[in-house]
C-alpha cells in the first residue's frame with residue numbers, strides 16, 4: 001500500500017497553506033513531517049487523510065485518486081492520530097480503542113474474535129492493558145494519547161498518520177511510542193517538533209516552510225545547521241552520535 005501526495009496545493013481563507021508539495025514515502029518507512037508552527041504539517045496530514053481535498057494535485061492510495069477510493073477501504077487502511085481528539089463522555093478506555101474496529105463492523109454485528117484480538121494487542125502495544133476498564137476521562141494526558149494510538153493500531157492500518165503524537169508524553173513514553181511506530185509494519189507519517197526524535201526514529205524527513213517543501217531526505221542529510229537556521233531561525237550545531245551514527249542537534253540560545 002502507498003499513500004502519496006503529488007504536487008498538492010491547498011488554499012484556506014485566501015492563504016496558500018500547502019504549496020505544490022510532493023510526498024512519496026517508501027512503503028513501511030517512517031517519515032517525519034517537520035517545520036515551524038503554521039508551516040502546514042497538520043494541513044498536509046488532513047489532505048493525506050482525505051478529510052480535505054487539495055485544490056490542485058492528487059493524493060493517491062495505491063495509485064488511485066483518494067477521492068475515487070471507497071470510503072470504507074480508506075477507513076480501514078489509513079489511521080489517524082490527531083491532536084485535540086478529546087471527549088468528556090463516560091466511555092471506557094477499551095471502548096475508545098474499539099472505535100478503531102468500526103470500519104470492520106457489519107451493521108448488526110458485535111465484536112468478532114478478530115476484533116477482540118486486535119483490541120487486546122493494541123492495548124498491550126501501548127502498555128494500557130491494565131487500564132482497559134478505566135473511564136477514559138480518568139486517564140492522564142499521556143495515557144489518553146497512548147489510548148488514541150491504541151485505537152489507531154486496533155484499526156490494523158497500512159498507513160498511519162500522526163500529528164505530534166509525543167505531545168503530553170514523558171521522555172520514556174516519547175521514546176517508546178516512536179520506537180513502536182518505527183517498528184510497525186506500516187508506513188507512518190509523523191508531524192514532529194522535536195528534531196532529535198526525528199533524527200532518531202525517522203527513515204526520512206520532509207521539511208515544510210510556509211506550506212512549501214524546502215528539504216527532504218534522510219535526517220542526516222537534511223538536518224544541517226544551515227537548514228535549521230533558515231527554517232527555524234535558530235542557531236544549531238549537529239553532531240554525529242558515535243554509537244548510533246545518528247545526527248544529534250544541539251541548540252544555541254544566542255540569536256542568529
Ligand SMILES: Nc1ncnc2c1ncn2[C@@H]1O[C@H](COP(=O)(O)OP(=O)(O)OP(=O)(O)O)[C@@H](O)[C@H]1O
Nearest residue numbers: 012013015017035036037038039040041042043044
Ligand atoms: N481554515 C483555515 N483558514 C485559514 N487559515 C488556515 C486554515 N487552516 C489552516 N490555516 C493556516 O494554515 C497554516 C498552516 O497550518 P497548520 O495547522 O497546517 O500548520 P502546522 O505546521 O501543523 O502548525 P503547528 O506546528 O502550529 O501545529 C497556518 O498559518 C494556519 O493559520
